[in-house]
Amino acid sequence: MGKRLAGIFWSLLFLAVPVLGVATFAIAPAYDYWLPKDVSEHGASIDSLFYFILALTGVVFVVTEVLLFWFMWKYDAAKQKGEATYIQGSHTLEVVWTIIPAATLLFLAIYQMNAWADVKMRRPAMSPTVEVVGRQFEWRLRYPGRDGTLGTADDLFLVNDLHLPIDEDVLVQLKSMDVLHSFFLPNVRIKQDAVPGMKIPVWFKAREAGEFDIVCAELCGWGHYKMKGRVTFEPRAAFDAWLERKYAEQGATQPPPEAADVAAAE
Amino acid sequence: MTPPPVTATPAVEHGTVVGHAHGHAPKAGLSHFLSTYVFSKDHKVIGLQFLFSTLLWFLIGGLLALAVRWQVAWPWSDVPVIGKLFAQEGGQMSPEFYTMLFTMHASVMIFLVIIPILAGAFGNFLIPLMIGADDMAFPTLNMLSYWFMWPAFFFFGASFFVEGGAASGGWTSYPTLSTNPASSPASGMGQTMWLLGLTMVGVSSMLGSVNYMTTIILMRAPGMTMFRLPMTIWAMFITAILQAFALPVLTAAGFMQLSDRMLGTGFFSPEGNVVNNAIAGAGGGQPLLWQHLFWFYSHPAVYIMILPAMGMVSDILTVFARKPLFGYRPMVYSIAGIAGLGFIVWGHHMFMSGMNPALGITFMVSTMMIALPSAVKTFNWLGTLWGGKIQFTTSMLFALSFVSMFIIGGLSGIFMAATPVDIFIHDTYFIVAHFHYVLFAGTAMGVWAAIYFWFPKMFGRTMNEFWGKVHFFLTFIFLNGTFFTMHILGAVGFPRRLADAYHYETFHHLQPMNAFMTYCAIGMVATQVIFAANFIYSMFWGPLAGRNPWNANTLEWTAPSPPGHGNFDYQPIVHRGPYEYSVPGVEKDHLMQTDPPNAAAAAAAAAH
Amino acid sequence: MHAHAASISPGHDDGHAGDDGHHGHVTLQYQPGLPLSRGKLIMWLFLSTEIMFFAALLGSYVVLRFGAPIWPKPHHVHLSEPIGAFNTFVLICSSVTVVLALEAARANKASLAKIWMLLTLLLGTLFLGVKGYEYSAKFSHGIYPAMPHSRIYERPDLYYGSAVRARLDELRKTPVGQVPSALRDPADAEAKSGDTVDLLQRLDAAPADRLSADQQTARTRLQQIQKIVMSADQQAFDMAVVADQVMPLPAEGADHGGGHGAHGLNDAFRWLRLPTVIPGGNMWASTYFLLTGFHAIHVAVGLLVFGIMCTWTLNAKRVGAIENIGLYWHFVDLVWIFLFPLMYLF
Numbered sequence A: 001m002g003k004r005l006a007g008i009f010w011s012l013l014f015l016a017v018p019v020l021g022v023a024t025f026a027i028a029p030a031y032d033y034w035l036p037k038d039v040s041e042h043g044a045s046i047d048s049l050f051y052f053i054l055a056l057t058g059v060v061f062v063v064t065e066v067l068l069f070w071f072m073w074k075y076d077a078a079k080q081k082g083e084a085t086y087i088q089g090s091h092t093l094e095v096v097w098t099i100i101p102a103a104t105l106l107f108l109a110i111y112q113m114n115a116w117a118d119v120k121m122r123r124p125a126m127s128p129t130v131e132v133v134g135r136q137f138e139w140r141l142r143y144p145g146r147d148g149t150l151g152t153a154d155d156l157f158l159v160n161d162l163h164l165p166i167d168e169d170v171l172v173q174l175k176s177m178d179v180l181h182s183f184f185l186p187n188v189r190i191k192q193d194a195v196p197g198m199k200i201p202v203w204f205k206a207r208e209a210g211e212f213d214i215v216c217a218e219l220c221g222w223g224h225y226k227m228k229g230r231v232t233f234e235p236r237a238a239f240d241a242w243l244e245r246k247y248a249e250q251g252a253t254q255p256p257p258e259a260a261d262v263a264a265a266e
Numbered sequence B: 001m002t003p004p005p006v007t008a009t010p011a012v013e014h015g016t017v018v019g020h021a022h023g024h025a026p027k028a029g030l031s032h033f034l035s036t037y038v039f040s041k042d043h044k045v046i047g048l049q050f051l052f053s054t055l056l057w058f059l060i061g062g063l064l065a066l067a068v069r070w071q072v073a074w075p076w077s078d079v080p081v082i083g084k085l086f087a088q089e090g091g092q093m094s095p096e097f098y099t100m101l102f103t104m105h106a107s108v109m110i111f112l113v114i115i116p117i118l119a120g121a122f123g124n125f126l127i128p129l130m131i132g133a134d135d136m137a138f139p140t141l142n143m144l145s146y147w148f149m150w151p152a153f154f155f156f157g158a159s160f161f162v163e164g165g166a167a168s169g170g171w172t173s174y175p176t177l178s179t180n181p182a183s184s185p186a187s188g189m190g191q192t193m194w195l196l197g198l199t200m201v202g203v204s205s206m207l208g209s210v211n212y213m214t215t216i217i218l219m220r221a222p223g224m225t226m227f228r229l230p231m232t233i234w235a236m237f238i239t240a241i242l243q244a245f246a247l248p249v250l251t252a253a254g255f256m257q258l259s260d261r262m263l264g265t266g267f268f269s270p271e272g273n274v275v276n277n278a279i280a281g282a283g284g285g286q287p288l289l290w291q292h293l294f295w296f297y298s299h300p301a302v303y304i305m306i307l308p309a310m311g312m313v314s315d316i317l318t319v320f321a322r323k324p325l326f327g328y329r330p331m332v333y334s335i336a337g338i339a340g341l342g343f344i345v346w347g348h349h350m351f352m353s354g355m356n357p358a359l360g361i362t363f364m365v366s367t368m369m370i371a372l373p374s375a376v377k378t379f380n381w382l383g384t385l386w387g388g389k390i391q392f393t394t395s396m397l398f399a400l401s402f403v404s405m406f407i408i409g410g411l412s413g414i415f416m417a418a419t420p421v422d423i424f425i426h427d428t429y430f431i432v433a434h435f436h437y438v439l440f441a442g443t444a445m446g447v448w449a450a451i452y453f454w455f456p457k458m459f460g461r462t463m464n465e466f467w468g469k470v471h472f473f474l475t476f477i478f479l480n481g482t483f484f485t486m487h488i489l490g491a492v493g494f495p496r497r498l499a500d501a502y503h504y505e506t507f508h509h510l511q512p513m514n515a516f517m518t519y520c521a522i523g524m525v526a527t528q529v530i531f532a533a534n535f536i537y538s539m540f541w542g543p544l545a546g547r548n549p550w551n552a553n554t555l556e557w558t559a560p561s562p563p564g565h566g567n568f569d570y571q572p573i574v575h576r577g578p579y580e581y582s583v584p585g586v587e588k589d590h591l592m593q594t595d596p597p598n599a600a601a602a603a604a605a606a607a608h
Numbered sequence C: 001m002h003a004h005a006a007s008i009s010p011g012h013d014d015g016h017a018g019d020d021g022h023h024g025h026v027t028l029q030y031q032p033g034l035p036l037s038r039g040k041l042i043m044w045l046f047l048s049t050e051i052m053f054f055a056a057l058l059g060s061y062v063v064l065r066f067g068a069p070i071w072p073k074p075h076h077v078h079l080s081e082p083i084g085a086f087n088t089f090v091l092i093c094s095s096v097t098v099v100l101a102l103e104a105a106r107a108n109k110a111s112l113a114k115i116w117m118l119l120t121l122l123l124g125t126l127f128l129g130v131k132g133y134e135y136s137a138k139f140s141h142g143i144y145p146a147m148p149h150s151r152i153y154e155r156p157d158l159y160y161g162s163a164v165r166a167r168l169d170e171l172r173k174t175p176v177g178q179v180p181s182a183l184r185d186p187a188d189a190e191a192k193s194g195d196t197v198d199l200l201q202r203l204d205a206a207p208a209d210r211l212s213a214d215q216q217t218a219r220t221r222l223q224q225i226q227k228i229v230m231s232a233d234q235q236a237f238d239m240a241v242v243a244d245q246v247m248p249l250p251a252e253g254a255d256h257g258g259g260h261g262a263h264g265l266n267d268a269f270r271w272l273r274l275p276t277v278i279p280g281g282n283m284w285a286s287t288y289f290l291l292t293g294f295h296a297i298h299v300a301v302g303l304l305v306f307g308i309m310c311t312w313t314l315n316a317k318r319v320g321a322i323e324n325i326g327l328y329w330h331f332v333d334l335v336w337i338f339l340f341p342l343m344y345l346f
């Protein structure tokens, strides 16, 4: 009898895995422990893919874990009178449980390609809105200035304070001066490593105004944790006004010292 | 091949400890002690040497993890007890120190614990015993493979005490952070020692793997065809192949990084790389090249870190379900499939790295496909339990939890394999959750299953079941408390490798959850005291086990416990596969691989 | 590895000779596996790990080379095909002689086997010797794997100009002990240690009969580049002229076997050691020394084993060992067969 109780106890412990697992995911959003607000145009496709995979793996998770529980419960030696079933395997079952996941995964693989291509492959035909350069431990920004081209004398230099217009495509040219960094905008569902020696284009379209975090998501040294920037999305008019203001501040004075460094990283 | 002369199968004696295959006249003296316990060429002693060393490092790695957890939960607060040892001001850790902590935590766990405990400890101990050999094909080489670990132990261990501290470039050691000392004042010498240590682990694994393959190919007992090998051996065999083909690539890359650091070449730094206002070498190289080489090894390495556990768990499940393994051949093929596919998916670690996004798609597809053999394995484990007669021993509980936890870890892999989703969760705690589920909740639980299971063969005594179950229960609870919640952190985008993320508005509110996880982690490490005590006590005072305490079928259980030098006191001859449990019509519920066929037939006849 | 006679029977063919135990317990028999001895099988497996090692190095070379914006032609970096081809030939010959040693050992002709083995050792040493000569030729052109010694600049820019200027300044204050004999002056003998002389001045003053016609033109060129780098308004364009005087890069198809004829200043006056411009030269040097260096280490290990074997009696008992080292040697040879065209011909 004690043995039987032990079997029940252990089976229930394993049943707790799917129960509490699903519960954790169900409760988390209520406490705002969940995907941060998304203000981008492409973000919805990423989030829905996340939910889709969550549902798919959730089902697989629950089914397999419950089966595991059930077999532990049912086939406990303390409960069994006879012998275990002598069976070596089943060809049909092997085929079935290879084909079904294969089909599922293949579907998933094909289904997601479009979202990936949108974010990383279909670069809009435009010149960079801003150049973002990672440097230990700050984000150096360079706007093309009035002439609209980067690398000219009227470029505008800033640090950590990124402003971008909403409702239009923006193209960020991402570079690094020293080590790897990663340009992570949680609220825009954008992440891209900045690699020394490479110019990597990053594009997106924000749909909502607001101020959000820029996180460095690739280990870049001791100060990695504090390599924080802010991005402000605002309507075109406000953005232009801001640019104008910054431009006036920088004015005819010498470009700040970091300007030379950024240029050197060219 | 002439039939072997002696085929006497020993009666299974109970209660022997020193069932040595042959009497050793006790020799005294230091040289005897050294050659028996220190510079031994006996695969069992070498296996135990690996086991003890790796358990010790496991403890160190676990303590490093606790320090990591402390900082994540309560950044910049004074570290209790050990804070005084390293902190500059008060007892609070610096961000440099934090980067060093998780780098060395991961490096220790991967290179000094999981890889050597699987292949080194269990591979060494089990391979000759389970195939019916008296030792490895090349015992001296085998001994060297253990002794090459010592320089690695030294380099990793000593690096904590050199100027600037141990390596702090992450266990992935990405350039140019790792190649350019100016970029990371926190690790100068330490990073170099890390690379040297890595090379030594590589030499050790290489020596081991070629030896294992040779042994398994040439030294199987008569009748032990490849498809009568237990899953443990299949897994070790294929792991050895993975090691042999993947590791040299990392070794080559390691030399290139060493050369970048010490000679000033620029394999991994681009031209004109300016770090801390200093031009760093001539350059002309590519930072991404390192990532390709590193992951070409380290992705197969994650399977090196789980296949042996899968093999051992398969065997343990059959023993305690008293059932044949469901789908033996599919199980073998799926290991081979994982190993084969494992070589073409490395790019899934580099989706955000700046690698050509079109290449990302091919890696995404191959990564999706690698879930298939894993699916086959999972379903076959479930199939093995179905209709069984399950005995809830400690070993079985750990094996069952391996299956349960591997499913979680594997399924989270699917999120990351989906490239668009990886955009958001890459380098967040979602990844940390994923790999702790496969590595700790998976492999380490599998290792515990194996320790409880083969302990009697190693020391002739069984471990205490009650305390074993307490150990299992607490570990199981605490591990899920620590790691399951990491998925949620990941869903918020909480980045990994950050000494303090709470100054970000997005992550500010996550501190209570992190504190909860840290409490669980503390509980988890504390629980291991029970394990350590049980282990050490049982080694000397546990109940005697006899040859075959679990009524298992494989060859090692026909040898004395512990086996003497030369392993077998008779010529093992194999008549069947390893999983003949509950054969209908046979009175005994298990037919050992060595049981002669006529005995089986006789037993069957008697039963009718 | 103490491989004895190659035996294909399963069981104890080798591997256990040095082991202490084996007093009295049952001698185990084994299932027939592959028809290979343990020694040979492990050698094959070991070689597969080696293949992966060199595959990684070669792969990196290819990636770095084709990822580089510019890669020097073999002649820019003083690689000489004839020397490389000669070395390839030497190595192939040594692969033949090691086979002949094996054959002789099989036939139990120990002394003949030893002759072939010695010849192999000799050829291998010759290969390393030639490699060493090639390395020293690189070094004398300032081509080193990395920065502190390397005198390679990627382009003739201002950095380059100032490096040339720094070197010229250094030459103005040359310690007496380092003055080349051609420019030595009886007064040097009395000089105290720590005294320096202005080498450039001495070169200017050197009597024409001490310098060859080539060297005289080179002297004029040196005066020209001094003027350029010392002038206040250095122009990048002029630096190209400087670079060309120091070490002209032969044009495509130009027939310049390394070492023939003094072309640049550094060739005419080796002691000048002026910085040179080789676009892509640093990465080239890094990969060249990495690949050929690791190959050379493998050659050296092979030679060590050959050396040990030369002290043995190479009769039929040693066939297994000779065969194994032969396999290794063929592998080392094969790696070179890949390296030679990759490094010297393309």
Ligand code: HEA
Residues within 6 Å of the ligand: A057, A060, A064, A101, A104, A105, B172, B302, B303, B305, B306, B348, B349, B367, B368, B370, B371, B372, B374, B375, B376, B378, B406, B407, B409, B410, B411, B413, B414, B416, B417, B418, B422, B425, B426, B427, B431, B434, B435, B438, B439, B443
């Ligand atoms: C033992 C170790 C181990 C194992 C086995 C795995 C297994 C897998 N891993 Fe994991 N992985 C790591 C260790 C491991 N990984 C580590 C250490 C890292 C991080 C390194 C670092 O950056 O520091 C990592 C990172 C990592 C990444 C990179 C993430 C990033 O950095 O952005 C990816 C991306 O694709 C990935 C995918 C997978 C997949 C698809 C599997 C698959 O093999 C899993 C297959 C298993 C299952 C899917 C479950 C069982 C199957 C079923 C129940 C069938 C039905 C299922 C379906 C139909 C969906 N892993």
Ligand code: HEA
Residues within 6 Å of the ligand: B055, B056, B058, B059, B061, B062, B063, B065, B066, B068, B069, B072, B102, B103, B105, B106, B107, B109, B110, B114, B170, B171, B172, B432, B435, B436, B439, B440, B444, B482, B495, B496, B497, B498, B499, B521, B524, B525, B528, B531, B532, B535
């Ligand atoms: C096998 C691998 C392994 C294992 C087992 C663990 C175990 C643990 N890990 Fe680790 N971890 C990694 C591999 C591993 N980790 C890797 C690869 C990284 C990434 C690093 C990077 O980003 O570069 C990482 C990073 C990592 C982080 C993220 C840090 C960051 O990104 O900022 C965290 C945070 O919580 C963490 C926590 C833990 C905890 C609490 C455990 C606990 O489970 C630890 C529990 C330990 C024990 C329970 C010890 C048991 C001791 C014994 C059994 C000995 C008994 C002794 C005798 C008998 C003598 N780990």
Ligand code: CUA
Residues within 6 Å of the ligand: A134, A135, A136, A137, A180, A181, A182, A216, A217, A218, A219, A220, A221, A223, A224, A225, A227
């Ligand atoms: Cu920049 Cu992390």
Ligand SMILES: [Cu+2]
Residues within 6 Å of the ligand: B298, B299, B302, B345, B346, B348, B349
């Ligand atoms: Cu991987």
